[in-house]
Amino acid sequence: MRSIRNAAIVGTGLALMLIGDAPPESPLPFQIVSEAHAILGVWRRTARRTVIVGSAVVATDAAAASASAAAAQKQAAAAAAPPPPAAGGAALPMGTVVSALPGGCTSTPVGGVEYYYCGGNFYRAMFQGNSLVYVTAQPK
Amino acid sequence: MTALGFRMAPAWLALGALSLSSIISMDVRAQAPAVDPAATPILKRMTDYMGSLKEFSVHTQNTIEDLLAPGERIDLEVSATVTITRPNKLLTERKGDLVSQNFYYNGKTLTLYDPTLKVYATEPAPGTLAGVLDYARETLGLVIPASDMVYPNAYELLMKDVSAAKVIGKTTIGGVRCDHLLFRRPGVDFQVCIADGKQPLPVKLVVTDTGTPELLSVTTMIRDFKTALDVPDARFNFVPPKGAKPIAFMHR
Numbered sequence: 001m002r003s004i005r006n007a008a009i010v011g012t013g014l015a016l017m018l019i020g021d022a023p024p025e026s027p028l029p030f031q032i033v034s035e036a037h038a039i040l041g042v043w044r045r046t047a048r049r050t051v052i053v054g055s056a057v058v059a060t061d062a063a064a065a066s067a068s069a070a071a072a073q074k075q076a077a078a079a080a081a082p083p084p085p086a087a088g089g090a091a092l093p094m095g096t097v098v099s100a101l102p103g104g105c106t107s108t109p110v111g112g113v114e115y116y117y118c119g120g121n122f123y124r125a126m127f128q129g130n131s132l133v134y135v136t137a138q139p140k
Numbered sequence: 141m142t143a144l145g146f147r148m149a150p151a152w153l154a155l156g157a158l159s160l161s162s163i164i165s166m167d168v169r170a171q172a173p174a175v176d177p178a179a180t181p182i183l184k185r186m187t188d189y190m191g192s193l194k195e196f197s198v199h200t201q202n203t204i205e206d207l208l209a210p211g212e213r214i215d216l217e218v219s220a221t222v223t224i225t226r227p228n229k230l231l232t233e234r235k236g237d238l239v240s241q242n243f244y245y246n247g248k249t250l251t252l253y254d255p256t257l258k259v260y261a262t263e264p265a266p267g268t269l270a271g272v273l274d275y276a277r278e279t280l281g282l283v284i285p286a287s288d289m290v291y292p293n294a295y296e297l298l299m300k301d302v303s304a305a306k307v308i309g310k311t312t313i314g315g316v317r318c319d320h321l322l323f324r325r326p327g328v329d330f331q332v333c334i335a336d337g338k339q340p341l342p343v344k345l346v347v348t349d350t351g352t353p354e355l356l357s358v359t360t361m362i363r364d365f366k367t368a369l370d371v372p373d374a375r376f377n378f379v380p381p382k383g384a385k386p387i388a389f390m391h392r
Contacts, residue, residue, distance in 0.1 A: 097390075114385055125387045127252055127261050129281030130241060135390070 092121050096136045097128060110139035179305035179321050186334045186342055187295040195371070197223040199364040200285065202236075205356045213354060220285035223369065228268055229376040232285045243284055244378040245272050251378035252282065258384045280389045301325040310336075314363065318343045327351050341365050 105118035116123045116134065123134040190196075204216045218236030223229075228247035234240060244251040245265060250272055253260040263280070265272045270291055276282040291297055308320040311333060318333040331346040341362070348357040380386070 112386070114387075125259060125385075126390050127259075127280070127282075127387060128390045130239070130252070130283055132254065132257055132259065132387075133390070 092136045097133050115139045175305040179307050182319050186340045189340045195225040195369045197366045201361045203359040246376040259387050261389045313343045
């Protein structure tokens with residue numbers, strides 16, 4: 001069983017703890033605990049998003065914060081962590097999971113799916129467990 | 141489960157807490173009581189009764205303890221209403237400051253809808269309640285409120301790896317007389333208060349993560365149990381509200 005994965009985020013002088021969603025593979029009564037973590041995962045990401053928005057005064061800080069967020073989210077997703085995106089928005093590997101879209105996205109429906117384009121990448125919204133995430137994808 | 145090593149507490153604090161928790165757990169092991177034979181029949185009576193219900197609805201109020209920082213505990217609130225018609229219909233509505241989500245299962249498809257974000261995802265689903273809960277958990281990574289109470293073999297699942305069980309005594313919660321029980325298993329303790337009388341329903345459930353030195357818990361108060369429902373089958377079908385956007389589930 002994978003244990004709860006923790007990652008520390010250091011923003012602009014502000015430290016936040018976050019725990020990835022607990023893997024809800026264990027039978028009862030761990031489900032109640034993982035229910036809590038599923039909810040807390042949402043909450044922590046929301047809190048972090050606020051922090052990112054709040055610290056977006058300096059562009060490099062914002063970029064660093066979203067890079068950390070992307071890397072941490074990827075770790076929480078228990079997948080191979082890609083290199084964090086470079087400031088300025090280099091192309092991410094397909095399937096990269098982020099908890100929040102970078103700023104300045106434009107949305108376009110393609111084949112019934114809403115795609116968001118920003119920083120040189122297309123994203124689509126998906127449920128990862130109970131959480132809404134954005135995944136890099138090729139519109140088709 | 142303990143995650144102290146990764147937390148941002150100074151290393152000495154983490155080390156101190158880890159060694160403290162190992163002392164405590166050794167101490168507990170040394171005097172761990174066996175499973176009290178008076179405790180298990182009360183739990184079994186509850187799970188048998190729950191399993192015998194053809195349909196029920198229940199309201200749960202969940203208090204989730206968490207740490208903002210080491211030593212700084214906060215409680216978060218989420219409520220959930222669950223409606224079940226056996227063998228294959230389930231509706232849950234989860235509301236709170238942190239999350240609001242509805243889950244629909246009509247025997248053929250399952251849908252997760254987030255009314256705040258106005259997005260939903262629908263998938264074909266297995267034909268039984270236990271099947272859909274397994275599929276949601278294992279393939280989609282979804283946690284569905286109150287799934288603990290729905291499995292037909294809930295007693296076996298709850299008792300798995302239980303190393304100690306105690307009857308704490310009788311108490312009264314919200315006017316309901318109930319038996320307060322404690323069960324311990326590696327990493328997790330749970331307390332449950334089960335109504336005495338003809339309807340042995342759970343009244344309160346506390347699940348404690350004993351892997352955390354703060355013994356963080358999730359407390360569930362259970363009320364408004366209804367066993368005779370008049371819910372039309374159509375209620376379990378999800379109809380996308382205007383403006384809601386379809387998205388997909390990520391599969392594990």
